[in-house]
Amino acid sequence: xxxxxxxxxxxxxxxxxxxxxxxxxxxxxxxxxxxxxxxxxxxxxxxxxxxxxxxxxxxxxxxxxxxxxxxxxxxxxxxxxxxxxxxxxxxxxxxxxxxxxxxxxxxxxxxxxxxxxxxxxxxxxxxxxxxxxxxxxxxxxxxxxxxxxx
Numbered sequence: 001x002x003x004x005x006x007x008x009x010x011x012x013x014x015x016x017x018x019x020x021x022x023x024x025x026x027x028x029x030x031x032x033x034x035x036x037x038x039x040x041x042x043x044x045x046x047x048x049x050x051x052x053x054x055x056x057x058x059x060x061x062x063x064x065x066x067x068x069x070x071x072x073x074x075x076x077x078x079x080x081x082x083x084x085x086x087x088x089x090x091x092x093x094x095x096x097x098x099x100x101x102x103x104x105x106x107x108x109x110x111x112x113x114x115x116x117x118x119x120x121x122x123x124x125x126x127x128x129x130x131x132x133x134x135x136x137x138x139x140x141x142x143x144x145x146x147x148x149x150x
Contacts, residue, residue: 005080005145009039013078016144017042020077027070030063034074040108040118042074048100059096068120068133071104075118076137077144079111086115086138093129101125104133114139 006012017037021027027034027044030052036043046067054060069088076083096102106120120133 013037013039016080042071043105044071045103067104071106071120072135075106080143082140082142083137086136088135090133092131096130
């Protein structure tokens, strides 16, 4: 039988973040790090490697989207309710370049009983905005810590 989930919201979010990251092979493969997590919030970073650059010698937009999407996932699952993406949009403001460290900071804007809205801002190490991402979430059956899903 699994241990009971922590009662404190911050400790719960941290436990969820650890459990998710242990199973998040995609984020690990890309070298993403979960820098912080709190109820309805998350921050992740990614260093842009040469193999992440496209034919224009800039970070592939799909990888910037992945950084933002992963951050969205941690923020909306931080309450220990299995939550998936219902829809996402991204606007690219500037190019990410090789060697830069991109940071995605996300926060909840609205959370209903089943759906939520989260904004993620991706910046480089100088604070320049690289992308703005908005994710709509949908809560499904189960919870993160027990590994239960629909």
